[in-house]
Structure formats: C-alpha cells, structure tokens
Amino acid sequence: MYRWDFAPVLAHADLLAAGLLNTLRVTGTALVVGVALGLALALLRLSRRRLASWPAGFVIEVFRTTPPLVQLFWFYFALPLVAGIEMTPFMAAATTFSIQSAAFFAEVFRAGIASVERGQWEAARAIGMTRPQALRRIVLPQAVKRMIPAFMERAIELMKTTTLVATISYADLLYAANEISQRSFRPLEAFTVAALAYFVVIFAASQAARRVERRLAASGDSTVR
Amino acid sequence: MGHRWDFASVLDNHEALLAGAAGTLRLFAICLALGLALGLLVGLARSARSAWIRLPAGAFVEFFRNTPVLVQILWFYFALPILLPFEVGKLAAAALGISLNSAAFSGEIFRGGIQSIEPGQWEGARAIGMTPAQAMRRVILPQAVRRMLPALTNRAIEIFKMTTLASAIAYVELLQQGRLIASLNFNPIEAYTAIAILFFCCLWPLVRLTYFLERRLARSD
C-alpha cells in the first residue's frame, strides 16, 4: 500500500503559488487582448469589403483549425527566426493565446450579432442611421448581453488551454508541479496537488459563470452559444 | 524578413512524418471511440433517476471538464504508475487523459440531446408497450443523435487537436515528429509551418462538415 506524503510537495508551496500566479497572468492577458482582438476580427469579418473580411476570415479559420500547441511552438520557435525578434516564453504564450482565443471570440461575437433580429437593424436604418451607427448603438449592445455565457465558457476554456505554456518552460502551475515532482521524487503527490489546484480554480470560475448565466436567464434574456 | 524558406529539409523526413501521422491517427481513433462510448454511458447515467448513479456521474463530469487535459496526461504518465504495479505507456497515458476529458464533454452533449427530446416521444413509445430501454434505443436516441451531430463533430475536432498534447510525453505523433525534425535540421520555421499545414488540411474537412451539419439542423428545427 503506497504511503502518500504531501509534505515535500507542500514545502514548495511558494513555487506552486508563483506558478498559479503566472497561469493567471497569461490567462488574463490572453483574455483581455483576445476579446478586443476578437471584436475587431468579427467586425472585419462582417465588413462588406473583401480586403477586410478575407484576411480576418483567414486568421479566424487558421487559428480555429490548428492545434494550440502547434501554434505555440510556431510562435516560440519559428517566429523569432522569421521576424528576427526575441520571444520570451511569456510573449510567445501571450501572443499565441491572444490570437487563438480571439479567433474563437470572433465567432461568439458573430453569432451574437447575427442573433439580433433583423427588425432592429431595419428600425435603426429607418431613422437614418448608418450601418456602423446601427451596429454600435442598437445591435451590439443587445448582442453583448446574449453572448456573456458563451464568453465565460470560452474564458474557462482559455484557462485550461494556457497549461500548454509549461511545454515551453514558462513557469506556470503545471511547470512548477513538474519541477517539484522532480525535486521531491513525489510525482504522485505533486501532480495530484496540481490537478486539484486547477480543479478548484476552474470549478470556482465555472460556478461563478453558471450563476451569472442563471441571473441572465431569469431576467428574460435569450442567449447564444 | 529575408529568411529563405526551404521545405525540402522537411519533406526529406517524410518517413518520420508518416510515423507521426500514424501515431496521431491511432491516438485519435482510440480517444474518439473511447470518449464517445464512455460519454454515452455518462450521458445516460446523468439522466438516470437514481441519485446513486446520477451524482457520481455528475462528479466525474465536473472533475474532468474542469481540469486541463495536459495535467491529466502528465498525471497518468508520471503519477499513476506509482500506484500501480506496472508502467503506464505513453499511448495509454495520453489516451486516458484525452478520452476521459472527452467523455465528460460528450457526456454533457448526450445528456442535452436526450433531454431535448420532448416527453411526448417517451409517452408515445411506452404507450405501445416499449420498455424504457427499447424506447431509448428505438425512438429517443435516433432523434437525439441527429441533433447532437454538430456538437459531436466539434468534439471530434477538439480530440484531434488534443492529440498534440501527447508530444509533451514524447509520444510519436505529428507534432512530436515536427519537433524532432526541427531540432535535427535546425529548420523550426519550415518544420512547424509544415505541421500546421498538415493539421489544417486534416481538420478543415471536419470543420466544413460541422458547419454543414449546424446549418442543416438550424433549417430543420
């Protein structure tokens, strides 16, 4: 019978805490930049000018149809050589996951905007609004409320995806767990603690998201996924 | 810029790439089959009347949906062997991590699909004397599957993408081979671009299929 011993792992609790902080840092950055970039991509995609919609469509499709780890490796190993710039693990991670999540957020935006009924567009244009005015004043405000559940779902996905940064030696929670596992020769306890820590954080976020969703549903707003 | 692209150095290693592709497909097939089969069980369990079945299934879903797959793969590869009298192979560890995660997600898809069939269908089936199992098999599931197809193909796409995580434990799949080629030939740009293109070509048809299924479903509802 194996004797579990968490002490060596918990002795390195500071490493774990620092790792968790770094995880949140990457997630937070990618989330903020991803939402903004996602909106920009969505608007470009909806534009009538091919010069705007095609490149946006290309970025969205490529970043949704290739594995995030491949993207991460490309940005960390390949991009510095192509563009002649230095890429720290954080920069590579932040760039990769910002664009990757932006591609998914763009789809959420698009679905949200499409879900606003045509009558709203017509009423806005009937009082003489231009399309951008109608989008900004009438359609987008209604769309955003409906997209909140999907956004939160995407944000939680992002939290899970950013664990990939451990593979390029960025000191996130998983990387810390791996380090501790090697130092303490207690992989079982180390990785179990990591798994539980991730579970607690992400589960809490999921529950918060669910509560927001319930409140929105109660107020009678329909939602898109 | 000024980098001269040279894909020949990648194509020369086509045997390595083929081995990688085989590994990817093998892992994908296993995880897809396991994930969906287990997911169906989980979905049914979540819709069960008995709390003894429903709650553990719920805990399973919550745990495996809210932990990152990479953590699970590493746990199965490094941590589980400590508890078992034998080694856990790379394929086994990766398959376990990805399949359990997919089972949790597809379990929710199945549950949603089953519950979306209106009670009238159940009543109709039972009114002609079907047992619940027969009703499920002959009436409910066939209808539910049609509705779940877009979400399930989406899951399949996600599973395919997740196979790359196995490279973290050096399982021989496409990305791992890409790393190998890159480190041996010092051509990360071409290597990783080639891998990205390969994945894109494999997944693009699946993505189009998902769009098609979504549109078809939207039309018929």
Add this chain to the structure above:
Amino acid sequence: MEDPRPLLRVGALAKSFGANAVLRGIDLDVRRGERVAILGASGSGKSTLLRCLNFMEIPDSGTVELDGAVLGRPAAGGARAYREPELVPVRQRIGMVFQQFNLFPHMTALGNVMEGPRVVRRMPAAEARDRALAELARVGLAEKADAYPAHLSGGQKQRVAIARALAMDPEVLLFDEPTSSLDPELVGEVLGTIQSLAREGRTMLLVTHELGFAYHVATRVLFLADGRILEQGTPDEVLKAPRMERTRAFIARHQEFRL
C-alpha cells in the same frame, strides 16, 4: 394650400425576389399632404412597395423621386444604382412605422425617441430630450417616458414607435400594417394617433387591412394585385364603388368594413 408638385414620385418601379416578381411596374405620385392607403391581398406587393420607398428594399428597376430629385445614380440597362451613403439622408426624410414595432429593447421609451435626433441629427442631448418628450406627449405617452418596451402594451409600443419616427421630422411617413400585430382592443388607440397626425396634414402612405380606417383617413386609396396598381381613386370610389371584380372580392372578404 397644397403644393401641386408631387413630393414623392415613383416610376415603373419593379422588384423581384429571386424568381418571384413582386412589383411589376408601379407608377405613383404623392403630393404634399396626401394620405394614400395601399390595400391588397398578401403577396400583392404592398409592403414591398412601401419598403422600396425608404430603400429597406432596393428596387430592381424604375425610379424614385423625392421632392423633384431622382434618387440613385444611372447604371447599366437604364436601372439605377443605389449606394448606402446616399440612402441614409433619404431615410432621415422618410419615416417608417413597422408592423412589429421594432422598438430598441435596451432603451426606455424616451431613449428610443431621442435616439434619432441625438445620434443621427447630432442634436445636443438636452435638445433631443425635449424634442423626444414633445413627441411622446403628442402620442399621449409622456408619462411612459422612462418605461422600457418590455413593460409597454402593444398599442403603447406602436405609439412610441410612431413618436420615434416623428422625432426625425420626416416629410413622408410610411406605415407598414401598423395595427396587424395588435390585439383588437389596442388597435383603436393606434388608429386614433394616426388620425390625429392626419389632421395635422402630414403626408402619409399606409399599408393596412383596416378598410374602415382607410376610408376615414385616406385621401386616396390604391388597390394592388399581382404587383401592379389595379385600381386607385378616392376612398368613395375604390371602397364603396369599386370598378374591378378583384377589388370587389377583396372588400367583400374584409367584412369588418362598415361605412
């Protein structure tokens, strides 16, 4: 004194949706102060005609002239080409009230009515607000200024929609079946509002099924069939003594018409 020159002139207007030719050549002159009721069965093209006038639908061929200026640019094959930046100012001059109200649910009644003056005409907020309150008062809903559409009845929603259209000070008002989505007991309040607008001498085109209302409010009645104007004239001529058999049949089917 009414200006004899037509405010709105439509020539040989045609519109198809795919293989379906909905409008097959409409010629129409509307003078200032006229109130034109457009009647017809479903599919006769009456809503499409209205929606072409403020370019919610783009006509395939034919001309639309507002206050002497033909809209759009000449294009191949004698048709006109329309670009959105040119249509936006047109829609500021031609207002529309929809069957489904289409109020903005995330704004109060006041917000809805203010939106046009503030955002489109770029009025200062305070001025737009006063304007909006005046229009709401005109339709009898000043006390509902801070209510959200979700808390208004159908009739109230439509009246707010009318106020919203009025706030832009349009030269022409288009009503696309304004009471068809209302419960019968709410129809009266909306018709009353439209009637008071009529008394002010506004130029209006109404697509409606309410024949009695059309009779009392309109100065001219059009009957559309198969995408063409089958018959037109004064309300007495078209509604009480229709010349064409189809017009007669249509009126007979709408038996709530009482003189």
